Amino acid sequence: MNTEIHPSALVDPGAELGEGVQIGPFCVIGANVKIGDRTRLLSHVIISGNVNLGVECVLHPFVVIGEPPQDVKFAGGDVKLIVGDRNVLREHATMHRGTENAKGVTRVGSDNFFMVGAHVAHDCTVGDHVVFANNATLGGDSSVDDYVVMGGLSALHQQCRIGKYAFIGGCAPVTGDVIPYGMVDNLGSLAGLNLVGLKRRGFARDVIHDLRTAYRLVFTNKDPFSERVEDAARLFEAREEVMDIVRFIRAPALRPLCLPERR
Numbered sequence: 001m002n003t004e005i006h007p008s009a010l011v012d013p014g015a016e017l018g019e020g021v022q023i024g025p026f027c028v029i030g031a032n033v034k035i036g037d038r039t040r041l042l043s044h045v046i047i048s049g050n051v052n053l054g055v056e057c058v059l060h061p062f063v064v065i066g067e068p069p070q071d072v073k074f075a076g077g078d079v080k081l082i083v084g085d086r087n088v089l090r091e092h093a094t095m096h097r098g099t100e101n102a103k104g105v106t107r108v109g110s111d112n113f114f115m116v117g118a119h120v121a122h123d124c125t126v127g128d129h130v131v132f133a134n135n136a137t138l139g140g141d142s143s144v145d146d147y148v149v150m151g152g153l154s155a156l157h158q159q160c161r162i163g164k165y166a167f168i169g170g171c172a173p174v175t176g177d178v179i180p181y182g183m184v185d186n187l188g189s190l191a192g193l194n195l196v197g198l199k200r201r202g203f204a205r206d207v208i209h210d211l212r213t214a215y216r217l218v219f220t221n222k223d224p225f226s227e228r229v230e231d232a233a234r235l236f237e238a239r240e241e242v243m244d245i246v247r248f249i250r251a252p253a254l255r256p257l258c259l260p261e262r263r
Contacts, residue, residue, distance in 0.1 A: 009029070010027070010029070016154045018038070019038070021038065023041045027041045027045045029171050030047060033066065033077070034051070034052045036057070037055045038056045039055060040059070042061055044062050046132050049066040050078065050080045050081070051065060054084045055081055056086045058089070060088075060093075063089045063091070064094050066096075067097070069099045069121070069123070069193070070096060071122055078104070080104065080106070081097045083095065083108045085111070089118075090116045091116050093115070094256045096120070096122045111126065113130075115132060115134045115136070117134075118134070118136050118137070120138050123140055124141065125143040126143075130147075131150065133152035135153045136153070136154050136168075137155045137156065138152035138156045142159055148164065149194075150162075152171070154174065156168075157255065159256045160174060160176065162178045163177075163181070166178045166180060166181065166184070168218075169183070169185050169186040173188040175258070176256045179248055181211055188258070189259070189261035190257075192215065203241075207239070213236075214245065217232050218232050
């Protein structure tokens, strides 16, 4: 398959384009950009800086990726943006490169859907099969694991973590780490488990039952929190999904946990 470049597009000779790449009208591609096979840039797409874009991605009009990080301390350097395969970026979605003060690279996985205006900030890590609804935003140096759904206008504080299969409600201001399989309400508080998402993804009933039991033990019991976590680890040591939550809580973190609202 031949690469197709519209006459109005500006492609630096230093860019590397895979087989079957299509670059539409008024796109601008920088010198250090690598684009994988069969990726399509529909029109008015800008890719600059040190960017590696995977295969079979689709970038809609006015997507901008690879621009410098929005960090007042950034003074240049060999920083990167790496984007995996089969990602769809809708209009005005943005992704920035990393900073030398953090990871040095912003890394996005594969099979993700970024809706209009979604933003991935510098040094973020995004997993696979993630959905960002319109204008969902990540603060710098944060991470989002596989199969997470971020609702429209939701915002994640810098250096926060979201565990796999979590659901973030629309307009939610998330200022703490969200456990795997958790659900955050529109006010930014943990509001139980993402039960609808788990059922849709085919989790077995006994798995969901154990997750719910462990959740109640950890987040609604009145014993000291550390004791609750250890109790869950002891009671459900053979249930990998519960241990995902335990390991997430035990892991080193820069932000506090996102917790249920106190009533």
